[in-house]
Structure formats: C-alpha cells, structure tokens
Amino acid sequence: MAVDEGLKIELGKQGVFVTTLQELYNWGRRSSVWPMNFGLACCAIEMIATTMARYDLARFGAEVFRPSPRQADMMIISGTVTKKMAPQVVRLYNQMAEPRYVIAMGACAISGGPFKQGYNVLKGIDRYIPVDVHIPGCPPRPEALLEAFMALQKKIDAQPLTGEGRPRHLDADAPGEFPVPAQGEHDLEPAANKNVWTVPVVIR
Amino acid sequence: MASNPYFSLAVLFVVALGFGLTPLGLAWLWRVVYSPAKPNGIKNAIYECGLESKGDAWVQFRSAYYLYAIIFLIFDVEAVFLLPFAVAFMGLDTAACVSMLVFVLLLVEGLAWAWAKGVLVWV
Structure with a gap:
C-alpha cells in the first residue's frame, strides 16, 4: 500500500x-550490499581506490568486501574477462547469495573494450550473467563506480517485492542457476546464455 | 505448585529460554518469508574459488615433507640464534662460547643422525 x-x-x-x-x-x-573481493584487471585498482578513504565506498554501506561468494551480494566485474576466466566468473556468480547484483565496470567488462578483436577475450560478461549496471571507461574513475553504485541503489529502491519485476529470490520460478560455459574447441560453449543475452539488432 | 520453593526459578528459566529463542525464531521466520533460499548445484559446491573441485579430499601426503619441514625449521631457528652470537662474538667469555658450541654441536649431531637415517635423500 x-x-x-x-x-x-x-x-x-x-x-x-x-x-x-x-x-x-x-x-x-x-544499504548493505556487500561486494565480492574479486578483481580481474586494471579496473580493480580503481575499485580498490573507491573503497579507500578518499572515495570511501563505506558511505553506501558497501565497504565489506567479502572474499567468499557465499557472503557477497554484489559482483563488480572489474576488468577484462578472458575466455579462460569466464567460466570461473559465472560459477562464482552462481555461488553468490540471493539477491545478487552485478556491476560491469569498464569497457572490457561491458564489451571486450580495446581487446574486443582478441581471440581470447569475452565480448562482454552480460552474455552469461544478468548485469545490473554497466559503466564505460578505461578504466572508469572511482567517481564513475560510485555513480554506478548509486544507480544500483536506486534500482533496488524501486524494486517491488511482489508481482512483476520482483527480486529473483522472492520468485520461486525465476532461475537461480546460470549455466557455466565450457571451453570448446574454438570458443566457449555455449557462446552466450540465450535467456540473458540476445544478439543486438542494429537499426539503421 | 506456586508454594514450591523452586517455582520462581522455573518461571525464570522459561523466561530466559524465551528471551534467547524468540529472536532466533523471528530471524528464522524473516528468512523463510522475506529471504527464501534459492539453492542450486553450483551454489552447493564445496569450492568457493570459482574452480571445480577435483578428486577426493582424503589424499595421503608423504611423511618426507614433514621430516624436511621439521629439519628446515630447526636449522632456521638455529640461524636466528647464530646471528646475535656472531655479532657479540668478540665480547663473549669462554663459558658463553662453550655453551653456544654445545648448542651447535647438538644440532650438527641431529643433522648427522638425520643424514644417517636417509631422511635427506628424496626418493
């Protein structure tokens, strides 16, 4: 009401x-989103800076970086996700407690960034797991990560507890497990999770 | 019943039990209603490092590792003791020198024993 x-x-x-x-x-x-203590590349340095006294992520109740996915609600994909690392990232995401959120930080995490043409780089982690906030930048400054965090907080605030669009853990039918890709002969198999990501249609 | 001298104690016991169990029960109720568990096979896996666990946890380690470690530890500590001995060497009297030599000789004897036992040979 x-x-x-x-x-x-x-x-x-x-x-x-x-x-x-x-x-x-x-x-x-x-107010108590606990991020996972998990860095992938240079963006992680900016993520560390965000948690320190100057930028002070603790103001948002998110200073408790947990080294175990079981105690974390938020995963900051901070850096390049290689195809070798992608299964581990998805598996860690699956092991996190519900409700869980993902911030894709930096150009690499959202699209592959400068390494997009690389044979070994995943073209965006949103191919396998649902991403709540994307932040561009190479790397994004700590202010950008704070902005992303506030955007996530706004998103959580607006989330209804019943009916359409409720958090996944309150919806018994929503999938809790996201398939972990395996190393195939030439690429990860499957190349994307169809329920999470579809090939974008370019309208010209 | 109320005249029983232990009656007040029993009442206190029940209250104390309720004091402890009520918050736990409320927390449990909150979990069931507002934060239901959503387990899956991957979530219930043993490892938390992103990799899959391989094989059995009940593996045997060779005791040679243990012997090597313990011998290393002894001589590591010996080096710690030798350093102040070497620094203060010029100012030491005979008794101190002899006791230090005894200490070193005891360890050398231990090394010789380990050598004779074949511990230093890695097979």
Missing part, C-alpha cells in the same frame, strides 16, 4: 514518519 508522496512530506513536517514494509526492506537491502 503506497502512501501519497505529498501526504508523506506533509506528515513528515508534522513529525510523523510513514513508510511501507517494501520501502523498509529495500532500504535495508540497498
């Missing part, structure tokens, strides 16, 4: 705080 925004502000002026269970739940979720 949503409360009218204007009424809420009016009540707030009178010292009455009105909220919904969904708002409280999402407030708790977005």
